[in-house]
Amino acid sequence: MSTIAYLGPAGTFSEVAAYSAGIEEVVPVPCVTIAEVFEAVERGKADLGVVPIENSIEGSVAATLDALVFESSLEIQRELVLDIRFALVGAPGATLADITEVAAHPQASGQCRRWLERNLPGRPVTAANSNAESVRLAASTPGVAGLGPALAADIYGAEVIEHDVQDYAGNQTRFVVIGRGIQPRTGSDKTSLALFMKQDKPGALLMILSEFAYGDINLTKIQSRPTKRQLGDYMFFVDLEGHVDDSHVRLALDCLRLKLREVKVLGSYPVAR
Amino acid sequence: MSTIAYLGPAGTFSEVAAYSAGIEEVVPVPCVTIAEVFEAVERGKADLGVVPIENSIEGSVAATLDALVFESSLEIQRELVLDIRFALVGAPGATLADITEVAAHPQASGQCRRWLERNLPGRPVTAANSNAESVRLAASTPGVAGLGPALAADIYGAEVIEHDVQDYAGNQTRFVVIGRGIQPRTGSDKTSLALFMKQDKPGALLMILSEFAYGDINLTKIQSRPTKRQLGDYMFFVDLEGHVDDSHVRLALDCLRLKLREVKVLGSYPVAR
Numbered sequence: 001m002s003t004i005a006y007l008g009p010a011g012t013f014s015e016v017a018a019y020s021a022g023i024e025e026v027v028p029v030p031c032v033t034i035a036e037v038f039e040a041v042e043r044g045k046a047d048l049g050v051v052p053i054e055n056s057i058e059g060s061v062a063a064t065l066d067a068l069v070f071e072s073s074l075e076i077q078r079e080l081v082l083d084i085r086f087a088l089v090g091a092p093g094a095t096l097a098d099i100t101e102v103a104a105h106p107q108a109s110g111q112c113r114r115w116l117e118r119n120l121p122g123r124p125v126t127a128a129n130s131n132a133e134s135v136r137l138a139a140s141t142p143g144v145a146g147l148g149p150a151l152a153a154d155i156y157g158a159e160v161i162e163h164d165v166q167d168y169a170g171n172q173t174r175f176v177v178i179g180r181g182i183q184p185r186t187g188s189d190k191t192s193l194a195l196f197m198k199q200d201k202p203g204a205l206l207m208i209l210s211e212f213a214y215g216d217i218n219l220t221k222i223q224s225r226p227t228k229r230q231l232g233d234y235m236f237f238v239d240l241e242g243h244v245d246d247s248h249v250r251l252a253l254d255c256l257r258l259k260l261r262e263v264k265v266l267g268s269y270p271v272a273r
Numbered sequence: 274m275s276t277i278a279y280l281g282p283a284g285t286f287s288e289v290a291a292y293s294a295g296i297e298e299v300v301p302v303p304c305v306t307i308a309e310v311f312e313a314v315e316r317g318k319a320d321l322g323v324v325p326i327e328n329s330i331e332g333s334v335a336a337t338l339d340a341l342v343f344e345s346s347l348e349i350q351r352e353l354v355l356d357i358r359f360a361l362v363g364a365p366g367a368t369l370a371d372i373t374e375v376a377a378h379p380q381a382s383g384q385c386r387r388w389l390e391r392n393l394p395g396r397p398v399t400a401a402n403s404n405a406e407s408v409r410l411a412a413s414t415p416g417v418a419g420l421g422p423a424l425a426a427d428i429y430g431a432e433v434i435e436h437d438v439q440d441y442a443g444n445q446t447r448f449v450v451i452g453r454g455i456q457p458r459t460g461s462d463k464t465s466l467a468l469f470m471k472q473d474k475p476g477a478l479l480m481i482l483s484e485f486a487y488g489d490i491n492l493t494k495i496q497s498r499p500t501k502r503q504l505g506d507y508m509f510f511v512d513l514e515g516h517v518d519d520s521h522v523r524l525a526l527d528c529l530r531l532k533l534r535e536v537k538v539l540g541s542y543p544v545a546r
Contacts, residue, residue, distance in 0.1 A: 105379060105400070106400075126400075126402070133400070203486040205482055205495065206482040209476075212479075213476040213479045219497070221497050222509075223497070224495050
């Protein structure tokens, strides 16, 4: 049994991600913000946390990166890649013909706009504060449909009228599981780093990449970001193939530590299938 | 006089950005999606477009990058960096003591959550589909407050009850003005590029950066992104200091064209102050 903090309320895509992590007997701990998810794990109110980190439609990814880099001593335990699939839901027994109004989070209705125009033309689309609120409202109000993950329908006593009503297939969000310590090596791992320059000059990034190229280490993501300490002071997020316990990765990081202001390991964890 | 397409409805931060561009006599053309902003400019329904590109709270930045890289022949004409400042607004004459409910876009109420808890404790926060809907509702419903840019209050006949109710100062969004052609050199310019690799191998990015380092060209942003054509096929967004008409920039781009699958110039434009 594991208590898992996540961006709530119940029935969000973050909760769907938590259940997809392959953890037995998940006890969900919904939190209001990403910062609160980190806090819940740090204070021992939850064993692990699940937060969106890339292409999220539910929350700010910057909040996750900032928490990992600046505010927290927690590490990434694994990554989860989730297809973002919306269901149109209604009160038990409702069919498409019964629907006179859709109440949905603006981002959800935005992602399903064409489907709604085609299949529920002329029905007003009012706003809800979250996918959970949308589904809860639909469950209890005949004639009103909601949009959310199918999981939310189960949780709030609504029924799925139609699966996969998002306009674009292939919309994915990457979540990370956060907790204490570095995961053991599996042989198919990924490492996330935050690298802080000593100064902003042409060639600083080139030097960093040279160390990785020397070790034949492939980078799967690189992103610059201002540190906000002062203008021109910046850092890089890097994801690389390999584990901090791989000797060639350790060597590269040791060399970088000699040259950079700081090398922060955000986690080594198995690559998502 | 210039017609400017932007992410609407009237009164969004995108419209605030459009007015901040220093263009005389702006005729605003609100669009429903970022794709429609590009389309309006491409089909000549607007002279220019304004879209968020980084850290936006109003729309997907991925949509802007994808449109610039894959779908459009338009170029960035200039960049605009806007402080995201929310005002609490109400019907004319309303004061804080009159407010019994707040109706706001979930992202807006999320960004002002602590201020609302402190200054309007216990008042329910209902959802609106946009900042514009929130402000419009507040203007016409005594007792209901809305959240949006102060500009929206002017547009919809509401009054500002309190300026700067966002919880965190310094929240900025970078917008770009899109149109046809490359802007002339000013001497303080920035160039945005999309670089497509021939293959994913360690050292590909190193080679790219070597060309820039050789020309003493400073990069202000670098971000990797999958191309979605196939797994492992990826590209980089790069912002650099300089103009495509600067000889050292032109030389670096020529050398990269020999080695990469594609070098797409997304624009050369003056650096925002």
